[in-house]
Amino acid sequence: MEHDPNFDIRYSEIKDFSYVKEWICEPQISKWFPMSTVKEVEDVLACWMGFCRLKSSLTATIDGIPCGVVTLFLMPYKKVCHHCIFKLVVNPKYHRRGIGSSLVKNAKHLAKDYFRLERLQIEVMEHNPLISLLKKQDFQEVMSQSKYFKIADTYQGRVLMEAKLVK
Amino acid sequence: MQFQSSGLSVRSSHPSDADSLKSWLSDPNILSWFPMMNEREVEDSVKIWMSYAKLGYGLTALMDGKPCGMLNLYIQPFTKIAHTCLFSIIVAQSLRGKGIGTFLIERGQTLAKETFAIEILHLEVYDGNPAQRLYEKMGFTVYGKQDFFIKEDGKYLSKIFMQKML
Numbered sequence: 001m002e003h004d005p006n007f008d009i010r011y012s013e014i015k016d017f018s019y020v021k022e023w024i025c026e027p028q029i030s031k032w033f034p035m036s037t038v039k040e041v042e043d044v045l046a047c048w049m050g051f052c053r054l055k056s057s058l059t060a061t062i063d064g065i066p067c068g069v070v071t072l073f074l075m076p077y078k079k080v081c082h083h084c085i086f087k088l089v090v091n092p093k094y095h096r097r098g099i100g101s102s103l104v105k106n107a108k109h110l111a112k113d114y115f116r117l118e119r120l121q122i123e124v125m126e127h128n129p130l131i132s133l134l135k136k137q138d139f140q141e142v143m144s145q146s147k148y149f150k151i152a153d154t155y156q157g158r159v160l161m162e163a164k165l166v167k
Numbered sequence: 168m169q170f171q172s173s174g175l176s177v178r179s180s181h182p183s184d185a186d187s188l189k190s191w192l193s194d195p196n197i198l199s200w201f202p203m204m205n206e207r208e209v210e211d212s213v214k215i216w217m218s219y220a221k222l223g224y225g226l227t228a229l230m231d232g233k234p235c236g237m238l239n240l241y242i243q244p245f246t247k248i249a250h251t252c253l254f255s256i257i258v259a260q261s262l263r264g265k266g267i268g269t270f271l272i273e274r275g276q277t278l279a280k281e282t283f284a285i286e287i288l289h290l291e292v293y294d295g296n297p298a299q300r301l302y303e304k305m306g307f308t309v310y311g312k313q314d315f316f317i318k319e320d321g322k323y324l325s326k327i328f329m330q331k332m333l
Contacts, residue, residue, distance in 0.1 A: 077212075143311030143313055
């Protein structure tokens with residue numbers, strides 16, 4: 001996908017988040033996120049899109065149309081601002097085309113070279129297929145908590161994955 | 168809500184407790200175990216803490232009618248994780264060793280379980296914080312550790328994750 005002339009990655013704009021809302025509301029995406037209603041998604045996006053102003057969010061586009069977003073949730077306090085959590089979502093119609101990998105690669109680059117971060121983390125639900133993509137991009141599991149998600153009386157764990165950006 | 172126990176009482180936190188919280192956090196001995204490091208960051212964190220307290224998620228312990236410690240439940244707004252809850256606790260430095268922490272955690276567990284149906288109560292503590300012993304004594308167990316979480320004067324501290332099934 002990176003070599004497709006119609007594919008591009010640019011800083012996110014607020015208007016991109018109407019696409020993010022649409023993607024996250026798709027059942028095959030929402031099942032991997034903690035939100036389960038439109039209201040919950042809107043609450044998360046209200047915070048998420050605030051990072052556009054800090055230029056810590058990137059949007060992948062195909063023919064100028066957003067197809068994925070990755071955002072660094074920069075930490076507000078000095079003692080912890082050397083690392084941060086990020087969130088990633090890709091339009092389900094474009095899964096398995098390398099868009100997620102490309103966004104993660106660019107997010108690592110942005111984190112390291114622009115924000116001087118030393119480590120980058122992402123929290124995912126156990127069994128999320130994103131875990132294998134993350135492992136290929138040098139993320140390792142640093143913490144897991146079982147029973148963190150409860151969906152219709154069944155439990156799923158959460159996993160914190162981390163990549164070291166500096167030696 | 169008002170409980171009494173060995174000279175201590177507890178009530179729901181209210182906005183006037185923000186000044187006590189700010190003054191405790193401004194004590195360098197206490198602040199060293201929190202992620203904030205200056206007045207602006209402390210004020211920001213007090214605002215966040217009080218925004219939860221305003222919703223009835225906070226408890227303030229009183230000694231002789233004066234606030235001596237606080238506990239906050241970060242009740243989750245998302246249905247899928249509403250059975251889990253992270254909490255924060257703080258006790259005035261000058262009143263340590265009087266059982267205020269134990270008292271607050273006991274009351275916090277009751278509030279979490281009975282009012283909010285919390286099944287997993289969890290906390291985050293920095294490596295070396297003496298409070299970890301209290302958490303262990305109260306039945307919290309370590310389930311994870313994140314190294315290099317705090318960076319201060321070029322030195323790193325790990326964050327330890329602890330939880331208790333209610």
